Amino acid sequence: xxxxxxxxxxxxxxxxxxxxxxxxxxxxxxxxxxxxxxxxxxxxxxxxxxxxxxxxxxxxxxxxxxxxxxxxxxxxxxxxxxxxxxxxxxxxxxxxxxxxxxxxxxxxxxxxxxxxxxxxxxxxxxxxxxxxxxxxxxxxxxxxxxxxxxxxxxxxxxxxxxxxxxxxxxxxxxxxxxxxxxxxxxxxxxxxxxxxxxxxxxxxxxxxxxxxxxxxxxxxxxxxxxxxxxxxxxxxxxxxxxxxxxxxxxxxxxxxxxxxxxxxxxxxxxxxxxxxxxxxxxxxxxxxxxxxxxxxxxxxxxxxxxxxxxxxxxxxxxxxxxxxxxxxxxxxxxxxxxxxxxxxxxxxxxxxxxxxxxxxxxxxxxxxxxxx
Numbered sequence: 001x002x003x004x005x006x007x008x009x010x011x012x013x014x015x016x017x018x019x020x021x022x023x024x025x026x027x028x029x030x031x032x033x034x035x036x037x038x039x040x041x042x043x044x045x046x047x048x049x050x051x052x053x054x055x056x057x058x059x060x061x062x063x064x065x066x067x068x069x070x071x072x073x074x075x076x077x078x079x080x081x082x083x084x085x086x087x088x089x090x091x092x093x094x095x096x097x098x099x100x101x102x103x104x105x106x107x108x109x110x111x112x113x114x115x116x117x118x119x120x121x122x123x124x125x126x127x128x129x130x131x132x133x134x135x136x137x138x139x140x141x142x143x144x145x146x147x148x149x150x151x152x153x154x155x156x157x158x159x160x161x162x163x164x165x166x167x168x169x170x171x172x173x174x175x176x177x178x179x180x181x182x183x184x185x186x187x188x189x190x191x192x193x194x195x196x197x198x199x200x201x202x203x204x205x206x207x208x209x210x211x212x213x214x215x216x217x218x219x220x221x222x223x224x225x226x227x228x229x230x231x232x233x234x235x236x237x238x239x240x241x242x243x244x245x246x247x248x249x250x251x252x253x254x255x256x257x258x259x260x261x262x263x264x265x266x267x268x269x270x271x272x273x274x275x276x277x278x279x280x281x282x283x284x285x286x287x288x289x290x291x292x293x294x295x296x297x298x299x300x301x302x303x304x305x306x307x308x309x310x311x312x313x314x315x316x317x318x319x320x321x322x323x324x325x326x327x328x329x330x331x332x333x334x335x336x337x338x339x340x341x342x343x344x345x346x347x348x349x350x351x352x353x354x355x356x357x358x359x360x361x362x363x364x365x366x367x368x369x370x371x372x
Contacts, residue, residue: 016226018285019080021299024306025285026073027313031305031356032056034316037349038067043342061183061262062254064273068263071132072215072274073281074309078136079143079219080282083227086147103144109372110310111137117317128196130204133313138209139216147220154221158214162268165210166259169267181260181267188265208266218242218275222282232291239283246276304364305357311370312360324355 032038033056041053055066089099114134129135146154169180169187177190188205195206222242225235250273254261259269288294305312328351336344363369 016084016286016290017299017303018282018289019077019084019223019226020303020306021289022073022282022285022306023077023081023309024302024304026070026077027305027309027360028302028357029070030074030313031316032353033067034321035349035352035356036321037346037353040342040346040349044346058263061264062181062260064261064263064270068270069274069277069281071135072212072271072278074132075136075139075212075215076219076222076275076278076282078140079216079221080223080226082140082144082147082220083223087227103141106372107137107141107144110134110140113310113314113372117314120318128202129206130192130202130208133310134206135209135212136216139213142213143216143220146217147224151221151224154217158217161213162211162271165207166268169265181262181265183264186265203264205265211266211268211271214271215275215278218279222279226286232286236283236287236291239279239286243276243279243283246272246279248276250274250276305360308360308363308368308370310372312356315359316356320359321352321356324352328352328355 038053038056041049041056044050044053057065057067059065059068086099089102094102110133111129114131114137115129117131117133118128146157149157172178172180172187172190174190177185177187179185180187183189183203184200186205188207189201189203191207192201192205196202222239225238228235230238250261250269250271253259253269253272259267261267261269261273263270263274289299325348329348332344332348332351336347339347
C-alpha cells in the first residue's frame with residue numbers, strides 16, 4: 001500500500017484501521033435504514049431482494065436476523081475503542097481524574113441524546129430509554145470502570161450479569177408479567193410500563209442494558225487484545241475461539257429450549273449468539289484490513305462514516321433524511337417516473353443514503369470530528 005493510501009486510511013493517530021472500518025460499516029448500514037430503503041426491498045418481485053429485505057429487519061420475536069446484530073455491533077465497537085481512547089488521552093498528558101470526568105460526561109450525554117431522540121419523535125415528554133444511545137450510557141460507563149480489571153474478572157462479571165437477568169425473568173412474581181419469554185408478559189414489559197406510566201409500553205425492553213453490557217465489556221477485552229504485543233495469528237486465534245464458543249453457547253441455549261434467542265428482551269442466548277457473530281466479524285475485518293492490507297479504498301469508503309459515529313447517528317434520527325428527500329425527490333420523479341412508483345421510491349431512498357454518506361465525507365474532508 002502506498003503512503004497516500006496509508007494516510008487516507010489513518011486520519012487520526014492511535015487508531016486501528018479495522019476498528020474504524022467496523023464502526024463505519026455499522027454506521028453506513030444504519031444510514032441505509034434511516035433512508036427507508038431496506039423496508040422497500042420486500043416489495044420487489046424478486047426472491048433475493050425479498051430475502052435481503054427480511055434479513056435487514058428485526059426478527060419478530062424468537063430468532064435472529066442479520067439486522068439484529070447491528071446494535072450489538074455498535075455497542076461492541078464502542079467497547080473496543082475504550083482502551084485506545086484512554087491510551088491516547090494518557091499520551092496527551094491527561095490525568096486519571098480528567099479521563100474519569102470525561103467518561104462520566106460522555107455517559108451523561110449519551111443518556112441525554114438517547115432520551116432526547118424520543119422527545120423529537122413523540123413531540124412530547126416521554127420516558128423511554130430503549131435506543132442504542134441510552135443503552136450505551138450505561139454499558140459504556142460500566143465497561144470503562146472495569147476496563148483495567150483482569151480478563152477473568154471481566155468475563156466472570158458479564159456471565160454473572162447474564163445469569164442474574166435470566167433468573168430475574170424466569171422468577172419474576174408479578175401476575176401478568178411472569179411469562180419470561182412471552183411478548184408483553186415478562187419482567188421487561190413490566191419495567192417499561194412502570195417507568196413510562198402506561199399500560200402497554202414498547203415491546204423493546206429498557207432492561208436490555210443489563211445483559212447487553214456484556215457486548216461492550218467483551219469489546220473492551222478485544223480492544224485490549226488488539227493493543228497487545230501478541231502476534232496477529234495469536235490475536236485472530238483467540239477471537240475465533242471466543243466467537244465460536246459464544247455462538248455454540250447461544251444457539252445451544254435456544255436449540256435445547258433453555259433460553260430462546262430474543263433480541264427485543266436481550267436474552268442471554270441472544271447476547272451470546274450475537275456476541276459471537278460480532279467477535280468473528282471484527283476478526284474478519286482485522287484479518288482483511290490490518291493483516292492482509294486488502295481493499296484500502298473500500299475500507300476508506302466506510303471509515304469516513306464512522307469518524308463521527310455518535311453525531312451521525314443523531315443526525316440520521318432528527319429528520320435529516322426527510323430534508324434530503326425533499327431536495328432530491330422532485331428530480332428523481334422527473335427523470336425516472338417512467339420506471340414506475342416503486343422504482344422512484346427505491347431510487348429516492350438510495351439518493352438519501354448517498355446524501356448521508358456525503359455529509360460524513362464532507363465532515364471528514366474538513367477534518368471535523370465531533371466527539372462527546
